[in-house]
Amino acid sequence: MRPPVAHHHPARGASRRPSRILIVEDEKRLAVSLAKGLTAEGYAVDVVHDGLEGLHRASEGVYDLVVLDIMLPGLNGYRVCAALRAAGHDVPILMLTAKDGEYDEAEGLDTGADDYLTKPFSYVVLVARVKALLRRGQGAGSPPVHVHGDLKVDTAARRVFLGEDEVTLTAKEFAVLEQLVLRAGQVVSKAEILEHVWDFAYDGDPNIVEVYVSVLRRKLRAELIRTVRGAGYRLEAGR
Numbered sequence: 001m002r003p004p005v006a007h008h009h010p011a012r013g014a015s016r017r018p019s020r021i022l023i024v025e026d027e028k029r030l031a032v033s034l035a036k037g038l039t040a041e042g043y044a045v046d047v048v049h050d051g052l053e054g055l056h057r058a059s060e061g062v063y064d065l066v067v068l069d070i071m072l073p074g075l076n077g078y079r080v081c082a083a084l085r086a087a088g089h090d091v092p093i094l095m096l097t098a099k100d101g102e103y104d105e106a107e108g109l110d111t112g113a114d115d116y117l118t119k120p121f122s123y124v125v126l127v128a129r130v131k132a133l134l135r136r137g138q139g140a141g142s143p144p145v146h147v148h149g150d151l152k153v154d155t156a157a158r159r160v161f162l163g164e165d166e167v168t169l170t171a172k173e174f175a176v177l178e179q180l181v182l183r184a185g186q187v188v189s190k191a192e193i194l195e196h197v198w199d200f201a202y203d204g205d206p207n208i209v210e211v212y213v214s215v216l217r218r219k220l221r222a223e224l225i226r227t228v229r230g231a232g233y234r235l236e237a238g239r
Helices: 028-040 050-057 077-086 102-110 123-138 171-182 189-199 208-219
Strands: 006-007 020-024 046-047 065-069 095-096 116-117 145-148 151-154 158-164 165-167 225-228 232-235
Touching: 020 028, 028 123, 028 171, 046 050, 050 065, 050 077, 065 077, 065 123, 077 095, 095 123, 116 123, 123 151, 123 171, 145 165, 151 165, 151 171, 171 189, 171 232, 189 232, 208 225
Parallel strands: 020 046, 020 065, 065 095, 095 116
Antiparallel strands: 006 046, 145 151, 151 158, 158 165, 225 232
């Protein structure tokens, strides 16, 4: 029998249909504090304290965002995130961790997380990340399918095809490609990609953009993404 989940409901006067957030955090004092703060922001918040229960809850498909700690009992955050993505769940995931370093961040993002926040963090920064991920999850209303030569990107289904072959991308790889696709033929700066994909509060190494562009070139075709020295990157229309 699974343990009960702690529910936090928004105060009266909040939106009638608040976004639902699941917090998976074993540090109970922090989890409760985050839940109270996010509830005050108008969100409906549930809290669980171990990875396996977090996976069960997130798999129900009722949440608009998952705030997921990495160091969890039962099942760590990396495995929870990877399992959700493997099962086809595209709920935005914000990973929390006391660990620091580019390797940890890359590992978290490569399992399909959408963003990453290292403890200790400012609550204001966390709320900004949450709001940005929820906005991104709601979509911007642009046409869902973009075709550029033999490259086809479906932003609604989050699928990418090169010719007849589907190309599998992580959530972050797709987000970087999406920024280039939405402005195909134009130069998109590294700063713009950081702002839209990692959000304004990101304080890590800006060269992370180069890492993801390199991965995209390897998975797609090198000549599809052109480097414009000193300016940024441009998606070529192709043949």
